[in-house]
Amino acid sequence: MKDISSRKSFLKKTALALGGIVLGGVFLRNIFFPKSNSDQSNLFNKDKSSMIANGILSTEKLGFQWPTADPFLFCVHHEDFYPKGNSNSGPEASLSGRDIGQDFTPKDGWRMYHGQKVPGFPGHPHRGFETVTVVERGLVDHADSQGAAGRYGGGDVQWMTAGAGIQHSEMFPLLSKDKENTLELFQIWMNLPARSKFVEPHFKMLWSEQIPVLDVKDSNNNNTKVKIIAGSYNGTNSIQPTPNSWAADPANEVNIWILQLDPNAEFTIPAMSAGLNRNLYYFRGKGLSANGLEIPEYNRAILESDKDIHLVNGEEEGKILFLQGKPISEPIAQYGPFVMNTQAEIQQAFNDYQRTQFGGWPWQTYEPVHEGKGRFAKFANGKEELPS
Numbered sequence: 001m002k003d004i005s006s007r008k009s010f011l012k013k014t015a016l017a018l019g020g021i022v023l024g025g026v027f028l029r030n031i032f033f034p035k036s037n038s039d040q041s042n043l044f045n046k047d048k049s050s051m052i053a054n055g056i057l058s059t060e061k062l063g064f065q066w067p068t069a070d071p072f073l074f075c076v077h078h079e080d081f082y083p084k085g086n087s088n089s090g091p092e093a094s095l096s097g098r099d100i101g102q103d104f105t106p107k108d109g110w111r112m113y114h115g116q117k118v119p120g121f122p123g124h125p126h127r128g129f130e131t132v133t134v135v136e137r138g139l140v141d142h143a144d145s146q147g148a149a150g151r152y153g154g155g156d157v158q159w160m161t162a163g164a165g166i167q168h169s170e171m172f173p174l175l176s177k178d179k180e181n182t183l184e185l186f187q188i189w190m191n192l193p194a195r196s197k198f199v200e201p202h203f204k205m206l207w208s209e210q211i212p213v214l215d216v217k218d219s220n221n222n223n224t225k226v227k228i229i230a231g232s233y234n235g236t237n238s239i240q241p242t243p244n245s246w247a248a249d250p251a252n253e254v255n256i257w258i259l260q261l262d263p264n265a266e267f268t269i270p271a272m273s274a275g276l277n278r279n280l281y282y283f284r285g286k287g288l289s290a291n292g293l294e295i296p297e298y299n300r301a302i303l304e305s306d307k308d309i310h311l312v313n314g315e316e317e318g319k320i321l322f323l324q325g326k327p328i329s330e331p332i333a334q335y336g337p338f339v340m341n342t343q344a345e346i347q348q349a350f351n352d353y354q355r356t357q358f359g360g361w362p363w364q365t366y367e368p369v370h371e372g373k374g375r376f377a378k379f380a381n382g383k384e385e386l387p388s
Helices: 004-018 035-043 343-359
Strands: 021-023 026-028 056-061 072-082 120-126 129-137 139-144 149-153 157-161 166-171 181-191 202-206 213-217 223-230 255-261 266-269 277-284 288-290 293-295 299-303 309-312 318-325 333-335 338-340 376-378
Touching (some): 120 139, 120 343, 129 139, 129 149, 293 299
Antiparallel strands (some): 056 299, 072 181, 129 181, 139 166, 157 202, 277 318, 288 293, 288 309, 333 338
16 A cells, blocks of 8 residues: 555645645645846846956855756755665664654755655656756666656766656665765756647656766866766767757757866866856865856856856865756746746646646555666666666
């Protein structure tokens, strides 16, 4: 029997905490975008004297949820230093004192999120956008309402187009029982244009062995690794994303990179078209400068897209997430896990989910973990794929 009672308790508790409602067994809440989502495009229209450095429009300290700009909707950096795992792939540690079902406080360096026994995000719906999940350390177990499944991590990326609607779970199994389990991932939400809001749901695996990673040496032979998750750099293209993604059209100039800079390394982000939304997230290191402006650790810098941005790293290794894209520039209506163009479409999403559950939930639990499996993907058509 599925763990329905615990799921209802979790949903009600979450909805209460987030000021939302429970509908059809799922919590929904209204999420207002950070000001930067609407303000960044206006920055391009300001007098050039408002810039704080050549090519740098502004900087700001990052919190748990990172502000983004069209075509991106949301970004969060999960970094959790989990203890040894137990026989259920959960933490070998007491959960006492944690707000189970809504545990976002980094107590002892880790969080359970919405998980009851295993950290992560039990089954929940999406419609009208995409998730790009970049797992640098640790593992994620995927399961969805189409019967698809997967386990990925250690540099892998899952690109999922929710389209017309899907339920999925994202659990973080703690497989090591003799040492600590560290998880580090980014989840990035990317919008879909109106013409793609109701496409068939689909996901694609970008295995770490296939993702281009370039070594770029500066004049002093210091190295910068450029991991190209989307877009291109210096003639090297990423793996193609899902076919209906905004990133699938090169004209939209979507780039998702992770930069790893050696101490004192120099690297230039090349100028591209004017009017793109371009954000640099400096999430590890000290002493980075961009076109001569110091960027504090764990800060975002909003960049002009038609200017070269010359980076000079400090005395320790630095890491940067770089997001860029042509804005979709369509109205956005969002309520919790649904991102549409109008409030009428949001209401339709409510009604459709209540009626169909976006295909239901074929798993015995809303927190499925794929015991005994290595990295793999199984798709809705039954095809299985392993890293190569």
